[in-house]
Amino acid sequence: xxxPGKGLLKVTGIVYLIFAGISALxxxxxxxxxxxxxxxxxxxxxxxxxxxTHVAPEGAMPVFHAFLLAFAGYRLFVGVMTFRCRDNTExxxxxxxxxxxxxxxxIAITVFSVFFIAGFSxxxxxxxxxxxxxxxLSGSAKNDFRPGKADRSEARAAKLFLIPAFLGLTLITYxxxxxxxxxxxxxxxxxxxxxxxxxxxxxHLFTENFFFWTSIRVTIVYAFITVAIGMIYxxxxxxxxxxxxxxxxxxxxxxxxxxxxxxxASFMIWRLLYSWQGPINSVxxxxxxxxxxxxxxxxxxxxxxxxxxxxxxxxxxxxxMAGLANVPRVYQEAAxxxxxxxWQRFWNITIPCMTPIIFxxxxxxxxxxxxxxxxxxVMASGGSAGRGIVPESYLxxxxxxxxxxxxxxxxxxxxALSFIFFILVGIFTSILFATSKSWLFYExxxxx
Numbered sequence: 314x315x316x317p318g319k320g321l322l323k324v325t326g327i328v329y330l331i332f333a334g335i336s337a338l339x340x341x342x343x344x345x346x347x348x349x350x351x352x353x354x355x356x357x358x359x360x361x362x363x364x365x366t367h368v369a370p371e372g373a374m375p376v377f378h379a380f381l382l383a384f385a386g387y388r389l390f391v392g393v394m395t396f397r398c399r400d401n402t403e404x405x406x407x408x409x410x411x412x413x414x415x416x417x418x419x420i421a422i423t424v425f426s427v428f429f430i431a432g433f434s435x436x437x438x439x440x441x442x443x444x445x446x447x448x449x450l451s452g453s454a455k456n457d458f459r460p461g462k463a464d465r466s467e468a469r470a471a472k473l474f475l476i477p478a479f480l481g482l483t484l485i486t487y488x489x490x491x492x493x494x495x496x497x498x499x500x501x502x503x504x505x506x507x508x509x510x511x512x513x514x515x516x517h518l519f520t521e522n523f524f525f526w527t528s529i530r531v532t533i534v535y536a537f538i539t540v541a542i543g544m545i546y547x548x549x550x551x552x553x554x555x556x557x558x559x560x561x562x563x564x565x566x567x568x569x570x571x572x573x574x575x576x577x578a579s580f581m582i583w584r585l586l587y588s589w590q591g592p593i594n595s596v597x598x599x600x601x602x603x604x605x606x607x608x609x610x611x612x613x614x615x616x617x618x619x620x621x622x623x624x625x626x627x628x629x630x631x632x633x634m635a636g637l638a639n640v641p642r643v644y645q646e647a648a649x650x651x652x653x654x655x656w657q658r659f660w661n662i663t664i665p666c667m668t669p670i671i672f673x674x675x676x677x678x679x680x681x682x683x684x685x686x687x688x689x690x691v692m693a694s695g696g697s698a699g700r701g702i703v704p705e706s707y708l709x710x711x712x713x714x715x716x717x718x719x720x721x722x723x724x725x726x727x728x729a730l731s732f733i734f735f736i737l738v739g740i741f742t743s744i745l746f747a748t749s750k751s752w753l754f755y756e757x758x759x760x761x
Contacts, residue, residue, distance in 0.1 A: 320380040322399035323451040328445045329392030333385045340381035354680050375426060384418055388445075391415060395449065408453035418653035419731030420476065424483050427433035447473060471672070490735065498731035503722040525730070527705050527739070528713040535709065536682040540621040543626045543678055551633035561576065565634075569643065580691040583621045584608060608692050618688050629674045637663070637668035646740070665754040676742065683738055686711040710734045 320617050338388035398404035423439035450473070497514055518525045554565050572581065586593050587607040594604040607617045640663055648658045664671075689703070689712035710730065718727030 321448065322395050325445065325448040325452050326399065328394035328448060329388050329395060331394060332389035332442060332445055335385075336381045336388060337385035340378045340385060342378075342738065352587050371580060373632070381422075382420070387418065388415070388591055391449070395452075399452075405453045408449060408681060412446055412449035412453055415449065416443075416476075417441055419446050420483075422481065423480060424488065442641075443476070461488075463750070490732075493728045494732050497725060497732050499725045501724040503724055510725065514725045517726065518733070522726075524705075524708055524713055527622045528710045529728075531706055531708055532683055532710045535615050535618065535685060536679055538615060539622045539682045540675060541677045542619055543623045543629060544675060546623050547626055547629040547633050547674070548667075548671075550630050551637055552654045554630070555634055555637045565631075568630055569624040569627035576625075577691055579625055580621065580688055583617075584692050587617055609704055611704050611706045614704060619684075619690075621688075622682060622685075626678075629678065632674060637665050640666040668752060668754045672745075672753055676745055679741060679745065683734075683741070684711055686715070695703065697720050710737075746752070 339485045394411060394702065398408055402455045417440065422442065423436075424440040426436050489679070496507070497735055498509060498511060499507035500513065554561060554568065556562070585591055588594070589606065590606055593607070598604055605613060607613045645658055646660055653661070683709035686709065689707045689709055692707070711734070714727045714730045714734070717723045717730060
C-alpha cells in the first residue's frame with residue numbers, strides 16, 4: 314500500500330535531526346557554563362528572582378540542561394525512526410506513539426521555559442518544538458489505515474487544539490497551586506528571606522490562630538445562605554420574566570443591570586443604604602422598628618451581605634430564563650391534558666428539566682461566594698478593614714489570607730491558609746458532584 318505521508322515524514326525526520334542538534338547544543342552549553350550563544354542558554358531561575366527569595370530548589374538548571382541532552386537523544390532516535398518507517402504504513406502506530414511522547418516532552422519544556430527561565434529567553438525553542446511534534450503526528454496519521462482511523466483523527470485533532478488550554482491551566486493554576494503549597498512550608502516574614510519550617514504554619518493555624526476557625530465558619534455560612542437564597546430568587550424572577558408581560562425587555566434589563574455594575578461601587582452604594590440614617594433604617598423606623606447597625610452587628614452582617622450578592626445575580630437569572638425557554642412544551646401540554654395543576658407541572662416537569670442548569674448555577678455560585686473578599690475591605694470599619702477592630706463576620710477566609718500575608722507580613726501562613734481554602738472548596742465541590750447523580754435529569758440521558 315502506498316504511503317501518502319512519505320514526503321511529510323521525510324521532512325519531519327530532517328526537522329527532528331535539526332532540533333536534536335539544537336537541544337544537544339543548549340544542554341552542553343548549560344552544563345559547561347559556556348557564554349557562547351547566550352541567547353540559547355537558559356541563565357537563571359526566574360521563580361527565585363520574582364519572589365526575591367531562595368525558595369527555588371538548588372541545582373534545578375543543571376537538571377534541566379541534562380534533560381535537554383536526553384531530549385536531544387530521544388529526538389535523534391525519533392528522526393532516525395521517521396526516516397526508516399516513512400515507507401511502511403504498518404509502522405504508523407509506532408510513529409504516532411513516538412509523536413505523543415514527544416508532545417508531552419515539549420509541553421514539559423514549554424511550561425518550564427515560560428514559568429522559570431528569566432526573560433523568556435528560551436521560549437522560542439519550546440514553541441518551535443511543537444512544529445516537529447505536529448508534523449510527526451500528521452504524517453503518521455496519513456499512513457494509518459487501521460479501522461477507526463476517523464475517530465483517532467478526531468481525537469488527535471482535539472488533543473492538539475487542547476494544548477493551549479492545558480498550558481494555560483498549568484501556568485495559571487497547577488504550578489501556582491504547587492508553589493502555594495511549597496511556600497506554605499516556609500516561615501517567611503516579609504521582607505526577610507524564608508526559612509524551611511515544615512508543617513509549622515498548618516499547626517499554628519489549627520491550634521493557635523483563633524481567626525482561622527472563625528473565617529471557615531463565616532465563609533461557609535455566608536456561601537450557603539447566599540447560594541440558597543440566590544437559587545430561589547433567580548428562579549422566581551426568571552419565571553416572572555419569562556411570561557408575556559408589557560415592557561418585559563425593560564424589566565429584564567433592570568434585573569440584569571446589577572450584575573454589570575462594578576463590585577466596589579455596588580457595595581459602596583449599599584453601605585449608604587444600610588447606614589444608620591440610610592433609607593432602609595428610615596423605613597424600619599417609620600414602621601415602628603428600631604434602627605440597626607446592619608454592617609457592624611455580627612447578627613446582621615452576613616444576611617445584609619447576602620442580600621447584596623443576591624441582588625447582583627442577574628447572570629443567573631438570564632441563564633435560568635434560557636433554560637426555561639428550552640423546557641419541552643410537549644411535556645407541559647401532556648400534563649395539562651392529564652389535569653395536572655400549575656404547581657404540579659412546575660415541580661414535576663419544569664424543575665427536573667432545569668436540573669442541569671440549576672446544578673451549574675449552584676456550583677459556580679458556591680465557588681464564587683466562598684471567595685468573597687470585597688465586602689471586608691469596602692464595608693468593614695468604614696472602608697478601613699484591617700486597620701482597626703473588624704467584626705468577626707467580615708473575617709472571610711480570603712480576607713484572612715490578605716491580612717496574614719500583606720498586613721501582618723506572614724506569607725507562609727497566608728499560603729498555608731490558601732491551600733486549606735483550596736481543599737475546602739474542593740471538598741464542597743466534590744460533595745455537590747457526588748450528590749447530583751441522584752437528582753440530575755438529562756432529557757437525552759446522562760452524559761457518559
